[in-house]
Amino acid sequence: MKKNIPTVPFILLIAAFVFAASCNKKISADLALEQKTQQQEGRASIHPSIVTLDPEETAQFKIIQMATYLQPARLAENVTWSVNGIPGGNSQIGTISSDGLFTAPEEIPEPHIIHIVGHTDEVQNSTQVATVKMGANRACFESVFSYSEPRDESEYFFNPHGITLDADGNIAIIDEVTHYAVRFSSKGEFLGYIGDGPGQEDGETYRPRVILNSPDNELFITDQKVFGNRIQVFSNNGGFLRSFGPRGHAPGGSLRIHGLDLDSNGNAFVIDSDNSRVTGFTPEGKYLKSWGQDGYRREDFNAPHGLVIDSNDDVFIGNYFSGIQKFDAEGNYLLTFGRGNPPDGSVYIHAISIDQWGNIYSMVRGRRGYGYVDVDNIEMFNNNGDFVCGARLSEKDFSANWAYIDEKGYIYVVFAGGGRSGFEILAPK
Amino acid sequence: MNMYKEINKRFIAFFALGAIYLSIVPGLSAQYADGQAFKPMNRGNIAPSFVQVETGAQQQFHIVMEAPRLLPAYNPRTEDVVWFVNGIEGGNAEVGTIDSDGLYYAPHRAPGTNLIHITGFVEMADNPHMIATVLLDGIRPRFRTVYEFGEPKNALQHLHGPKAVSVEQNGKFLIAVGNHILRFSDKGDFMESMGESAFDREGHLFGPLNVLADESGKFFVSDQKESVPRIMAFSNEGEYLYSFGMKGYFPGMSFTTRGLAVNSDDRLYLGDLELSRITVYDRSGEYLFHFGEEGAGTGALNGYHDLSVDKNNDVFVANYFGPCQKFDAYGRYLFSFAFPDPPSGIIHITDVATDSWGNVYVAVRGQRNHDDSYNVVNDADGSRVDIIKYNNHGDFIANIQLSKEFRYPIRMTVDHDDRLVVLFQSDDMTGVEIIAN
Numbered sequence: 129m130k131k132n133i134p135t136v137p138f139i140l141l142i143a144a145f146v147f148a149a150s151c152n153k154k155i156s157a158d159l160a161l162e163q164k165t166q167q168q169e170g171r172a173s174i175h176p177s178i179v180t181l182d183p184e185e186t187a188q189f190k191i192i193q194m195a196t197y198l199q200p201a202r203l204a205e206n207v208t209w210s211v212n213g214i215p216g217g218n219s220q221i222g223t224i225s226s227d228g229l230f231t232a233p234e235e236i237p238e239p240h241i242i243h244i245v246g247h248t249d250e251v252q253n254s255t256q257v258a259t260v261k262m263g264a265n266r267a268c269f270e271s272v273f274s275y276s277e278p279r280d281e282s283e284y285f286f287n288p289h290g291i292t293l294d295a296d297g298n299i300a301i302i303d304e305v306t307h308y309a310v311r312f313s314s315k316g317e318f319l320g321y322i323g324d325g326p327g328q329e330d331g332e333t334y335r336p337r338v339i340l341n342s343p344d345n346e347l348f349i350t351d352q353k354v355f356g357n358r359i360q361v362f363s364n365n366g367g368f369l370r371s372f373g374p375r376g377h378a379p380g381g382s383l384r385i386h387g388l389d390l391d392s393n394g395n396a397f398v399i400d401s402d403n404s405r406v407t408g409f410t411p412e413g414k415y416l417k418s419w420g421q422d423g424y425r426r427e428d429f430n431a432p433h434g435l436v437i438d439s440n441d442d443v444f445i446g447n448y449f450s451g452i453q454k455f456d457a458e459g460n461y462l463l464t465f466g467r468g469n470p471p472d473g474s475v476y477i478h479a480i481s482i483d484q485w486g487n488i489y490s491m492v493r494g495r496r497g498y499g500y501v502d503v504d505n506i507e508m509f510n511n512n513g514d515f516v517c518g519a520r521l522s523e524k525d526f527s528a529n530w531a532y533i534d535e536k537g538y539i540y541v542v543f544a545g546g547g548r549s550g551f552e553i554l555a556p557k
Numbered sequence: 558m559n560m561y562k563e564i565n566k567r568f569i570a571f572f573a574l575g576a577i578y579l580s581i582v583p584g585l586s587a588q589y590a591d592g593q594a595f596k597p598m599n600r601g602n603i604a605p606s607f608v609q610v611e612t613g614a615q616q617q618f619h620i621v622m623e624a625p626r627l628l629p630a631y632n633p634r635t636e637d638v639v640w641f642v643n644g645i646e647g648g649n650a651e652v653g654t655i656d657s658d659g660l661y662y663a664p665h666r667a668p669g670t671n672l673i674h675i676t677g678f679v680e681m682a683d684n685p686h687m688i689a690t691v692l693l694d695g696i697r698p699r700f701r702t703v704y705e706f707g708e709p710k711n712a713l714q715h716l717h718g719p720k721a722v723s724v725e726q727n728g729k730f731l732i733a734v735g736n737h738i739l740r741f742s743d744k745g746d747f748m749e750s751m752g753e754s755a756f757d758r759e760g761h762l763f764g765p766l767n768v769l770a771d772e773s774g775k776f777f778v779s780d781q782k783e784s785v786p787r788i789m790a791f792s793n794e795g796e797y798l799y800s801f802g803m804k805g806y807f808p809g810m811s812f813t814t815r816g817l818a819v820n821s822d823d824r825l826y827l828g829d830l831e832l833s834r835i836t837v838y839d840r841s842g843e844y845l846f847h848f849g850e851e852g853a854g855t856g857a858l859n860g861y862h863d864l865s866v867d868k869n870n871d872v873f874v875a876n877y878f879g880p881c882q883k884f885d886a887y888g889r890y891l892f893s894f895a896f897p898d899p900p901s902g903i904i905h906i907t908d909v910a911t912d913s914w915g916n917v918y919v920a921v922r923g924q925r926n927h928d929d930s931y932n933v934v935n936d937a938d939g940s941r942v943d944i945i946k947y948n949n950h951g952d953f954i955a956n957i958q959l960s961k962e963f964r965y966p967i968r969m970t971v972d973h974d975d976r977l978v979v980l981f982q983s984d985d986m987t988g989v990e991i992i993a994n
Contacts, residue, residue: 175898192899195878197853198860200904200924201897422626424598426856426890430624450624461855463892468630469604469621475629495629 170196172204174246174256177512180264181232189228191246191256210245236262239537239556241516243485253440257485259510268508268517269539269554275316276550284308285549288542290338292532295345295364299551301542302336302349309333309349322366328353330360331368338388350385350398358382359396372413380415382407387435391457399435399445406435406443406459419459427461434480436488438511444488446480452488454513465513470495474503483533486511491528506531506539521552597626603677603687607952609695610663618659620677620687633679641676663693670994671696674914683885684869688915690948698994702960703976706745707988715739715747716987722980724972725770730989732980733765738778745989751795759785760797767817779814779827787811788827801842809844811836816864820886826864826872833858835888848888856882856890865911867949873917875909881919894951895919901935910969915949918977920966959990
């Protein structure tokens with residue numbers, strides 16, 4: 129005989145379950161708020177962020193500790209100021225007092241873009257950089273070397289996609305069509321391969337898109353093998369060391385990595401264009417975390433194509449269609465800049481790069497897209513998203529794919545267009 | 558044994574239902590009641606949004622639609638944009654003309670004001686009125702108090718601790734004071750008191766915090782009642798019509814309200830100081846959704862203090878600890894402006910109002926002192942700043958002073974002539990200043 133199950137205890141059980149679920153949601157929400165509040169606390173900004181000065185003019189800079197949750201903004205104390213990395217500056221590039229008063233030099237220096245750095249340990253983003261442009265309407269860069277080969281005849285170059293400098297100052301380039309990772313001298317002399325050439329095995333490269341030289345002088349290359357890991361690490365002499373980051377949709381997996389950078393702890397972060405998310409790995413290559421998604425909110429991605437990390441561990445994401453976003457190290461959205469500006473401005477962002485001052489270089493294309501370069505090839509923004517200046521390659525048909533910026537501010541660019549492919553070096557002026 | 562099987566079945570069903578509950582309910586809570594939460598944004602911008610133009614010179618404007626998903630930003634077709642100068646289609650000789658491609662020809666002499674509004678109207682956009690600011694010859698507008706009315710502190714008759722001000726279609730002022738709503742003529746003469754009561758019940762005012770006159774003549778009041786709905790609608794004559802929005806923390810409820818606005822879709826936006834959120838109702842009082850999240854991060858509300866809605870239905874939010882934020886009608890964050898600027902600039906933002914051009918007025922204060930006084934906000938020249946005017950894109954337009962020192966804006970609104978109406982308080986007077994360019 130079938131026994132009736134007592135109904136009241138059962139209902140109570142369901143009620144308890146629902147209550148527990150609700151509590152859990154409330155606790156989760158509280159934790160999220162607490163976490164968000166903590167994460168957002170202690171950020172700072174520099175004012176003014178960008179200024180144009182004539183010789184001997186002055187500008188007062190200050191670091192503002194932004195308002196924290198229910199606490200007002202205030203001036204940061206104990207700020208150390210430097211000009212282009214020189215504490216207090218000097219007569220060639222201008223001087224800055226301990227109170228942040230910058231006095232421009234008597235003559236316009238070369239390069240004429242000067243970086244004012246305020247450092248304070250009181251905040252999450254401890255290094256703040258402002259831009260001083262000396263003199264109005266001056267070009268910022270000029271081409272000093274260009275090397276290219278006919279696309280149809282070149283063994284290595286068809287669509288060179290990524291570029292970096294290795295430990296010896298040589299130029300390392302990967303090409304997403306020929307699959308090669310190669311090295312050239314700065315004079316255009318071919319120096320050899322990195323890894324074992326095109327292929328699907330570890331140590332070989334297939335549709336490589338990013339190359340990065342780490343502080344330990346290991347070369348990271350991301351590629352798109354049919355199977356296998358997406359990130360390979362090579363020694364400076366080109367020998368395969370290890371790989372990590374499996375192919376796939378699941379957390380930790382990647383499909384098409386189009387940007388890679390390392391944070392201050394050596395963790396590797398990649399942007400995956402196809403999964404539309406950021407994925408982080410420990411220095412050992414273990415999955416750390418991921419964040420970001422497709423969507424229509426300001427913090428969502430729209431075909432993300434670039435990722436760089438500045439010295440504060442803030443993360444910049446370049447979206448092919450909708451500008452550059454800045455996030456903090458935890459993925460909290462901060463701001464967007466460099467949005468499309470048709471009909472005369474840039475519309476597409478193919479990749480982004482960063483220099484030691486946190487300036488962001490955006491490899492852009494006009495509204496007619498690839499192969500129709502009717503805007504600057506590269507747009508330079510400062511760390512706060514202010515437009516600094518544009519730069520063009522030596523030939524109007526060349527379209528910049530990627531750039532590496534060295535410590536002196538030289539831009540090393542890989543390009544394709546006009547039936548040729550190669551690299552070019554732009555010097556700051 | 559059968560009993561255990563039955564228990565197992567029930568537990569399986571129970572956990573299945575639980576799983577469905579946990580997977581669906583959070584999803585439902587993330588979308589809005591009208592189901593448009595996931596509607597893609599279809600917004601545009603006008604470029605440049607702020608520009609200085611010499612008299613007699615030209616300036617090209619473009620409308621740029623933001624990049625849709627997996628598509629680039631684009632310019633709408635010429636025939637999809639209608640251009641206006643100061644609200645006149647194509648403009649005229651006095652304010653300048655603009656052609657169908659957005660090329661603006663500035664007048665050879667500045668009209669009464671050097672501030673010109675260029676509008677690109679794009680019907681298909683979520684924000685159809687895209688308005689840029691032209692400063693002719695770079696001269697920033699100056700503001701002055703056109704007239705004021707009020708009562709001295711030592712002889713207060715009506716204005717005992719006013720909380721809010723609104724302007725009716727006919728220019729009369731409604732002011733929330735004590736436990737009633739006062740009506741003043743457009744010249745500032747006291748006319749009548751409405752809703753006065755000591756009862757905490759529907760239709761009676763107990764402690765009105767907000768008043769909003771709508772274009773039909775009726776007005777909404779949000780109150781501090783304990784046990785009955787807190788938002789009430791009254792006829793123009795002050796006759797109680799209906800109420801909604803209970804006290805509480807749950808969706809659709811409110812606690813300490815501040816900021817009340819109606820948009821062109823008949824949605825009513827009500828802000829809450831304590832809950833740091835904005836609740837949206839339809840005009841009849843049906844709860845639709847809410848948005849806003851406490852915090853100091855981008856898009857979070859850091860001491861929510863007031864709101865205002867522009868003609869695109871975008872929502873501007875003042876945070877006491879800054880900055881001012883712009884959200885779309887669904888509460889999706891757009892951008893921030895009016896950032897704190899210590900030591901002598903903005904520290905606190907106490908109120909926000911918008912005019913018909915989408916310009917945003919932000920009431921500002923400096924550092925709060927131990928005696929609850931506030932330091933004065935100063936501009937670069939050391940002049941006092943009580944209110945800052947920005948355009949719809951957050952570009953700085955001008956600083957504004959009240960007519961006398963030591964007056965603080967309590968609440969602001971904009972009248973139907975686009976004049977700024979400031980309910981103020983000082984040590985010796987409470988009143989209203991009407992400020993114009």
